[in-house]
Amino acid sequence: MNVAVGGVNGYFPDGQCGKPWSDTSSRASNDFYNTRGAWYSTWNYPATNDSAMKIDSVKVWSLDGSEILVK
Numbered sequence: 001m002n003v004a005v006g007g008v009n010g011y012f013p014d015g016q017c018g019k020p021w022s023d024t025s026s027r028a029s030n031d032f033y034n035t036r037g038a039w040y041s042t043w044n045y046p047a048t049n050d051s052a053m054k055i056d057s058v059k060v061w062s063l064d065g066s067e068i069l070v071k
Contacts, residue, residue: 003053006032 006021006029014022020038021031043051 001053001055001058005029 008021008023008025008028010023012019018038020035021028025031045051
């Protein structure tokens with residue numbers, strides 16, 4: 001699981017919300033990291049974990065349709 005930082009599939013269009021990489025970049029994740037001075041302070045970490053990704057549970061289905069709950 002991830003937040004798709006540096007994703008180049010068009011899910012997060014270029015030019016929106018100060019996105020610091022381009023979908024045409026061959027080094028998109030590096031572009032994101034190299035601009036951390038612009039976004040890191042907004043994460044308010046480690047003072048809080050308000051922006052941390054927190055997973056409560058994950059559901060996985062097998063090909064036969066039966067459900068498996070992973071905690």
